[in-house]
Amino acid sequence: MRQRYKIKTFLYYLPDRDFILKIFPSVKICSYILLNILILINPYVFLNILSALLILLYLYLIGFVRYRESLFRILFISLLLFFSISYAFQLISVGVSNITWIDVEETFFFILPFFGKWLIINMSGLLLFVSLSQGELVEFLRKLRIDFRILVSVTIAFNMISRLLEAIDEMNMSLDSRGVRKSDLRSLFGRIQHIFVAMIIDSIEYISSLRATYAFDYDDIEKEYEK
């Protein structure tokens, strides 16, 4: 028998009793902020890449990579594009006709630190989102005495993440069952366009409902946050 466990986080998957769940939310958020500051000032590029790979390994071991394969595929493509485009631009700036192997090597080592920083920012952000629930984040922000309207906006924005993930799954399923393939690049773009259109339609109704609910319940929401 197959068993699956769902945990109440933004991205909804962590094994039960994982050590990361035991860390206080405020510690997680502060560590994330601290880590990002360190990344900006840290000159050791391989340390950044190594840390990013360790986080990736952790995400793999807890099964998150397999659970959200498409997300990691997109992330991998975007990182590859980031690296390739930066590399190409850097080489062009040297002058295409004068490129030597030394330029290629130097450019590689010039870009690597930026790439390393970008990689760790992505991975640590992902880890935070995987391991933190929306309620925990809002509670943390509330302790900082942030205005309730901002808290509501944060809540809605993060609700959108889980909602979008659910919507994309349903849309993909619907497109699959209606024979809309992703066999080549053209059909893949067509499919993305279809999903984009459906997202807009779905979001129009969602936003309109939310605006109305917010207006009807404004007083109650304000009181609730001020408790």
Added chain:
Amino acid sequence: MKNRLKVKIKDFGYDNSTGKILQAVDFSLSDGDILWIHGCVGCGKTTLLKLIAGIIPNFEDGRLRGEILLNGIPIGERTYTEITFCFQHSDNQLLFDSIRKQFFGDINEVKEYIEKMGIDKLGERAVMDLSRGERKYVALASTLFKKRKLYILDEPLDLLDDNKKKIIMNKITEVSRNAILVICSHDTNISLIANKELTYDEDGKFKFDGTEKTTFDNIPSYILPKKESVENFFLLDEQEYKYEGNSECISIPSLSIGENEIVGIVGRNGCGKTTILKSIAGTILSKSETPRKSYSVFGFLSQNVNRQLFANSVKEELYLGIKNISKEKEKYGEFLLYEFGLKGLENTHPVFLSGGQKQKLILASLLMHNPEIVLLDELFTNLDVVSIKKIFFVLSEYRKNNNLSIILTDQQSQILKEICDKMIYL
């Protein structure tokens, strides 16, 4: 002082269309009144509710001639805090991630209410981890918990199991003592508690009746002709799902479906009906465990219709994914549009269709791909009796020339029992 709602609409139309959606709607209600609005798919029920709540024209555009007054005050910004609205897609109104936070008020009062409504049994799960029926129930319960003068409920009984329907209907009756309730529903159970009725007549107008109610002695009959079935056409392994904060597991039994078999899946909200369908469609199962049949033979109609509309017009949507439209396909497409009451709407953008029309359009589009298995999740949601009959007519016509296994989930077990070869009770 008694609350009073006065609705006098000469006509109403959306900004982007020339036609009038509503004409000559005139009625008054006071405390203790429960108005039941019903009529065919696409007649403007939800539009009317949005007008009464002031969502149109304050949050959505439209041209209204007439007036809607709550205690003599025009519906608008000044009346917002006196109104509450439960949307048909109620997960759109759940602002917070946890169930408890959807209820505003004194902690003890909320705790007591949640226990009374049986919501505490859902545990500490996130709202997005609940099934659609459970989300609907939470949204309804939180709507009815608020102290308001006017409650507006769009299809409140949709997706709810029998037990939850009873609880909600009791709560509606309780709330109506000091407030006005306006309810739009295809579910005839509402007739048991409503004391006023607004019906969409054949002449295309809403008729208000304050004294008599429609009676439903005969449940209409839906029959799909039986076809010869091949055993074990499709097999699904036993599975188990568990959520954080909820000791209860969703257990899905192993399942075998025969070719041409019609299988009904019934069970309380959150028991795993949709999960079974998703497992069959191969989205939850890992690739190595996907069913032996490829996606091309699957048709999946899920609960949220807005997430299944991708094209710019009804016609484009119908032929979505079909590369070469043969004369035969075109003829069949015309037949589907006619039977589903979508003829004349070919160039309309699907976003302007009603919930029921969208549902029929998606089903029509699925049938254009000659599926061998259709998975219909809560098919009867959004649909009136006439539409359900039409769908069964179309499905039986399809089955005359094709093999088609149908797997349905719904709360209306009576209808399912009538049409299904096999029933699965979860």
